[in-house]
Amino acid sequence: MGDDARQVPDAGDLEAALLGGPRTLTDRDLAERAGISAELVTDLWRILSLPRVEHGEPVFTELDAAAIGRLAELMRVHDLSMSTVVSLVRAVGHNGDRVAMWQVEALVEDLAAHGDRDDRAARLELLARLPALVGPLEELVVYAYRRQLAAVAGRYTSEFASTESRPYDAQTLPLARAVGFADMVSFTRTTAGLGPAELSAFVQGFEARVRDVVGAHGGRIIKTIGDGALFVADDPVAGALVATHLAEAFTAHVRPKRARPAPPHDVSLRVSLVWGNLLSRFGDVFGAPVTLASRLCDVARPGTVLVDPATAQVLATDPRFVLVEQPSCELTGLGTVTPWDLSLVRAGQG
Numbered sequence: 001m002g003d004d005a006r007q008v009p010d011a012g013d014l015e016a017a018l019l020g021g022p023r024t025l026t027d028r029d030l031a032e033r034a035g036i037s038a039e040l041v042t043d044l045w046r047i048l049s050l051p052r053v054e055h056g057e058p059v060f061t062e063l064d065a066a067a068i069g070r071l072a073e074l075m076r077v078h079d080l081s082m083s084t085v086v087s088l089v090r091a092v093g094h095n096g097d098r099v100a101m102w103q104v105e106a107l108v109e110d111l112a113a114h115g116d117r118d119d120r121a122a123r124l125e126l127l128a129r130l131p132a133l134v135g136p137l138e139e140l141v142v143y144a145y146r147r148q149l150a151a152v153a154g155r156y157t158s159e160f161a162s163t164e165s166r167p168y169d170a171q172t173l174p175l176a177r178a179v180g181f182a183d184m185v186s187f188t189r190t191t192a193g194l195g196p197a198e199l200s201a202f203v204q205g206f207e208a209r210v211r212d213v214v215g216a217h218g219g220r221i222i223k224t225i226g227d228g229a230l231f232v233a234d235d236p237v238a239g240a241l242v243a244t245h246l247a248e249a250f251t252a253h254v255r256p257k258r259a260r261p262a263p264p265h266d267v268s269l270r271v272s273l274v275w276g277n278l279l280s281r282f283g284d285v286f287g288a289p290v291t292l293a294s295r296l297c298d299v300a301r302p303g304t305v306l307v308d309p310a311t312a313q314v315l316a317t318d319p320r321f322v323l324v325e326q327p328s329c330e331l332t333g334l335g336t337v338t339p340w341d342l343s344l345v346r347a348g349q350g
Contacts, residue, residue: 007124016061017131025060027053033065034072041068047086048093091283103137109200155234175280177232178219178239178311179289180273181297182210182246187227190267206267213249217241222285232285236275236314240321243273243305244344250303271305272296273342275314295331296339305342312340320345 016022027045031038038055045053053059075085104126112122184190184206191199203226210229214221218238222230233239250269274296276289296306307315312323324341331337 007128009127014127014130018134019061020063021061023059023061025062025065026056026058027060028056030060030065030068034069036068036072044068044071044085044089047089049090049097050093087282095283099141107133175278175285176276177234177278177285177289178236178242178273178275179230179232179278179285179293180239180243180271180305181293182229182231182243183270183297184227184250185268185270185302209249210246213246214242217245222283230285230290232278236311237318237320239273239275240305240307240315240318240342243271243307244321244342247271247303247305248344268302270297270300270302272300273305273307273311275311292331292334292337295334296337299329299331299339306339307342309338309340312342315342 012022027038027041030041034041042053042055071085071089074080080088107126107129108119108122111117111125112119115122115125117125191202194202206227207224207229210224211221214229214231217233219231219233219242222232224230231242233242247269250267272293274289274293276287276292278285278287278289280286292308296308300306306326307323312325315321316323322341322343322345324343326339326341328336328338
C-alpha cells in the first residue's frame with residue numbers, strides 16, 4: 001500500500017500540467033475579463049457537467065479564463081441566444097466527458113496488456129504519462145471535429161443543390177433520411193460469464209464491426225448502446241445497403257479474445273430500415289420514422305432486415321434488392337403494419 005501511494009502523482013502538479021497552470025482565478029475574475037456576469041460563468045461551468053463551484057473561490061485557471069472569454073465573444077459577435085449557447089456548451093460537456101473517458105480507458109487497457117501490470121498499476125502509470133499525452137490527444141480530437149464538421153457542411157451543400165427546384169414546406173421535418181436500428185440477439189446470454197477483459201474485447205469488436213459496415217456503405221452511426229446501434233443514411237439505397245450488409249456481417253462467428261480456448265459465440269442482428277423525414281437535434285434524430293424503425297427492429301427475425309411498406313415501395317425498382325411481404329403485425333403504439341423483408345440479390349436470383 002505504501003509503495004503504491006508513493007507512485008501517485010501530486011494532484012496539484014498533474015492538474016496544472018493538464019490545465020495550463022494552477023487554480024488562481026475566481027468566477028468574478030473570469031466574469032470581469034469576459035464582460036459577463038459571475039452567475040453566467042457558474043451556469044456555463046455547470047452546463048459543462050463539471051463539479052459545482054462556490055462564488056469567490058479560486059478554482060479557475062488561465063485556460064478556463066481564455067475559454068470563457070472566447071465563448072462570451074462568440075455570443076456577442078454572432079448574437080447567439082442563451083438557449084443556443086446552453087445547447088453548444090452542453091454538447092461539448094457531454095461529448096467531451098465521453099471522449100476523455102474513452103481515451104483514458106483505451107490507454108489503461110493498452111498499458112495493462114503490454115506492460116504486465118494489473119489495472120491499478122496501469123492507471124497509476126497513465127497518470128504519470130498524461131502530461132506528455134494531452135497534446136497529441138487534444139490535436140486528434142480537434143482534427144476529428146474539423147473533419148466531421150466539413151463532412152456535415154458537404155452533405156448540406158449537396159442536399160441543397162439537389163433540392164433547389166423543389167417547393168419548401170416549413171411544416172415538414174427538414175431532413176429526408178434513411179434511419180435504421182440494429183440490435184444484437186441474445187446479448188445477455190452471449191456475454192454471460194465473460195470477465196472484464198473478455199467483455200471489453202467483445203463489445204469493442206461488435207461496435208467496431210458495426211461502425212465499419214455502416215461507414216463502408218455510406219451511412220453514419222448516430223449512437224450505440226452496448227448491444228445495438230441507431231444509424232442514418234442520406235438516401236434510401238445507401239440505407240438499404242447498410243442494413244442488409246449489417247445483417248449479413250453478423251451471421252458469422254464473433255470470437256472475443258480469450259486467454260483460454262472456448263467455443264465461438266454466434267451473433268446475429270435484428271435490423272430495420274425506414275425512409276422518411278427526421279429532425280436532428282442534440283446529436284440525435286427524432287420523428288415518426290425513428291419510432292417506426294425501432295418497433296420494426298423489435299419484431300424482426302435474427303439475421304433479417306424489416307422495412308415498412310412505404311420504404312419497400314421506394315426500393316422496389318432497385319435490382320440489387322429482394323423484397324418479400326411479411327404477415328401483418330401489431331407494433332406498439334403504431335397499430336397494424338405490414339412489414340417487408342429486405343435482402344440482397346444473390347447470384348442466380350432474378
